[in-house]
Amino acid sequence: xxxxxxxxxxxxxxxxxxxxxxxxxxxxxxxxxxxxxxxxxxxxxxxxxxxxxxxxxxxxxxxxxxxxxxxxxxxxxxxxxxxxxxxxxxxxxxxxxxxxxxxxxxxxxxxxxxxxxxxxxxxxxxxxxxxxxxxxxxxxxxxxxxxxxxxxxxxxxxxxxxxxxxxxxxxxxxxxxxxxxxxxxxxxxxxxxxxxxxxxxxxxxxxxxxxxxxxxxxxxxxxxxxxxxxxxxxxxxxxxxxxxxxxxxxxxxxxxxxxxxxxxx
Numbered sequence: 001x002x003x004x005x006x007x008x009x010x011x012x013x014x015x016x017x018x019x020x021x022x023x024x025x026x027x028x029x030x031x032x033x034x035x036x037x038x039x040x041x042x043x044x045x046x047x048x049x050x051x052x053x054x055x056x057x058x059x060x061x062x063x064x065x066x067x068x069x070x071x072x073x074x075x076x077x078x079x080x081x082x083x084x085x086x087x088x089x090x091x092x093x094x095x096x097x098x099x100x101x102x103x104x105x106x107x108x109x110x111x112x113x114x115x116x117x118x119x120x121x122x123x124x125x126x127x128x129x130x131x132x133x134x135x136x137x138x139x140x141x142x143x144x145x146x147x148x149x150x151x152x153x154x155x156x157x158x159x160x161x162x163x164x165x166x167x168x169x170x171x172x173x174x175x176x177x178x179x180x181x182x183x184x185x186x187x188x189x190x191x192x193x194x195x196x197x198x199x200x201x202x203x204x205x206x207x208x209x210x211x212x213x214x215x216x217x218x219x220x221x222x223x224x225x226x227x228x229x230x231x232x233x234x235x236x237x238x239x240x241x242x243x244x245x246x247x248x249x250x251x252x253x254x255x256x257x258x259x260x261x262x263x264x265x
Contacts, residue, residue, distance in 0.1 A: 071177020071255050082111040085160065086251045089177025095198040096172075098165040105161035105171075109153040118149035133224040147222055154218050155240060159211030167206045170196040173251050188248040192241060212240035 071089025076082060084107045087093060096104070108114070122144035126136060134143040160171040174196065176187045195205040216236035220228040 070259075071175045072259070073175060073251070073255060074258060076113075077250065077254050080113050080116075082108050082113060083251065083254070084108060085172050086254070087172045087174045089175040089255070091174075092200070093170075093172060096164075096170060098161075101164050101171055102157075102161040105157045108160060109156035114149070114152060118145055118152065121148040131224055131227060133226065147219075150222060151215065151219060155212065155215040158214045158218075159207050159244075163207040163211045163214070168198045169203065169205070169207045170198060171207060172196070173248060175252060175255065177252075177255060184252050185249060188252040189245050191248050192245050208241070208244055212244065213237045215240060 073083060073086040073088045075084060084104060122141055125131065125144045125148065126134070126141055131144070134140050134147075163169070164171045173191060176184050178184075179187075191205070192208055193205050194202055195207065197203050213233075216233045216239075219236060220233060
């Protein structure tokens with residue numbers, strides 16, 4: 001889990017390098033071309049007929065945001081990292097069934113990028129000798145690999161499927177998409193301890209808190225004896241929550257980076 005945290009912190013550093021540019025990107029970069037009233041009426045009429053595509057992986061959403069430049073999520077971050085659990089701003093999804101929650105967890109944990117990510121973490125862990133007992137070479141790398149994959153897969157299923165199905169909580173991240181940088185950052189951090197329920201209410205995020213604890217406890221079954229026990233489990237649980245907080249921040253500001261820096265519509 002330490003390797004996961006170090007890599008997540010690296011992603012957070014990249015985010016905060018680009019984030020100020022995304023938020024402060026001049027909005028007057030494109031000249032204002034005035035047209036006559038007839039042209040303006042024509043543009044308004046055509047604009048009203050455009051359908052808004054929420055592009056969510058689950059069933060159709062009730063979307064209220066018609067400005068695709070603000071808070072619109074994509075299914076992947078930087079075309080690679082799965083972003084299925086993020087919901088565009090001003091969008092409300094219908095309640096997920098237990099089956100839907102397991103499908104969402106499967107998308108996040110069994111995506112092709114998850115296998116690549118596990119390989120990166122395994123290589124990093126072996127290079128840093130995070131667990132010397134696992135050895136080195138091809139055999140050692142394979143031991144690091146399947147443990148890294150088990151960490152991320154079990155984390156996804158505990159926090160997005162198993163616990164939410166029991167507590168009737170919504171595992172999605174609902175993007176705020178507006179307000180100051182500090183307000184949105186505070187909102188993203190708050191979603192580690194607060195979440196929506198299937199009925200649309202707000203409650204304590206049992207899925208994130210308990211789910212990460214269950215993932216940390218499960219790792220005691222397959223990591224070396226020196227890296228087990230109550231203290232190590234607590235460290236891994238705290239690491240999981242820190243990673244969840246950083247992931248929320250990245251999800252919150254990804255639409256800004258995507259639209260203002262990458263110039264994607």
